Amino acid sequence: MADHGHEVSGEIHYRQYAVTWGWLLVMTLLALGLGYAPIPEGLKALLLVGITLAKIFLIASIFMHLKFEKMNLVMMTFSPLVLALILFFITFGESGGSSTHILMTH
Amino acid sequence: MDASLAEQQRILSSDWGGGKSPFGTSWSKFMMWIFIISDALTFAALLVTYGFMRMTAAAWPKQTEVFNMVLITFMTFALISSSAVMAMAVGAARAGQPKKAFQYLVLTIIGGTIFLGCQAFEWSHFIHEGATLTHNPWGVPQFAASFFVITGFHGFHVLSGVTILVIVALRAAMGKYSADGVENAGLYWHFVDVVWVFVFAFFYLL
Secondary structure: OHHHHHHHHHHHHHHHHHHHHHHHHHHHHHHHHHHHOOOOHHHHHHHHHHHHHHHHHHHHHHHOOHHHOOHHHHHHHOHHHHHHHHHHHHHHHHHHHOOOOHHHHO | OHHHHHHHHHHHHOOOOOOOOOOOOOHHHHHHHHHHHHHHHHHHHHHHHHHHHHHHOOOOOOHHHHOOHHHHHHHHHHHHHHHHHHHHHHHHHHOOOHHHHHHHHHHHHHHHHHHHHHHHHHHHHHHHOOOOOOOOOOOOHHHHHHHHHHHHHHHHHHHHHHHHHHHHHHHHHOOOOOHHHHHHHHHHHHHHHHHHHHHHHHHHHO
């Protein structure tokens, strides 16, 4: 009975994985389109960050099963993202001064 | 006495209170998560350094003109697809279907191998054009350095992942696998996919 229950939930997951896979491909194509889009670079960066975070959210929550994990584990997985942001903004001031980078011109 | 037992139960079942298994996972899965988080910090440092180098560079080559974006998109497709199939392998292993788990694992390995083949092709093309760690035929040397270090480090992770998956698949074929083992290998594989999502967006498209 328990095995049957697992199989059923497994089948449900297959469908969910396939749907997630489809969304990930759609978002990949969207990101690719943005790479060529004639829009301001600042806006492009913002949209790319948004799409990337959406993809990460899908992979982490569904493929990596984080949505079934306890909240403290979920919170722990965010630490590299937070530390990366801190590192980025620490160095941002120094790099921005002499920059001709697209992000700085918009 | 009852009150202290109730308090202990409350601590064990709460998210933040500690207890015997505060993260509610097996030790092996928890260790895999610790590894993934520490590895993510390494990639975060690499990507932030790339951002710093790019912002301080006088000019940066237009990636869509330097790279074969059809190939890069195909590589992304291969990796995302292998990640989806890996999730199915974990589902099959959890459902007690070793044959199905093995088949999905083989598909995942094929996806990873295709990715590695495309990357080898891309690297050889770049090297043939004259790119090295210190020289870039399209402009600032930081561009080629970032390319080789970031994609190389990621590619090494993919190679390691394929090796791990081959071992897990062989064990599944021999009936020696455990669902936890497949899930842990899967977590690592999805992490490799997550890193590529960042690299694809920030290195190839931005």
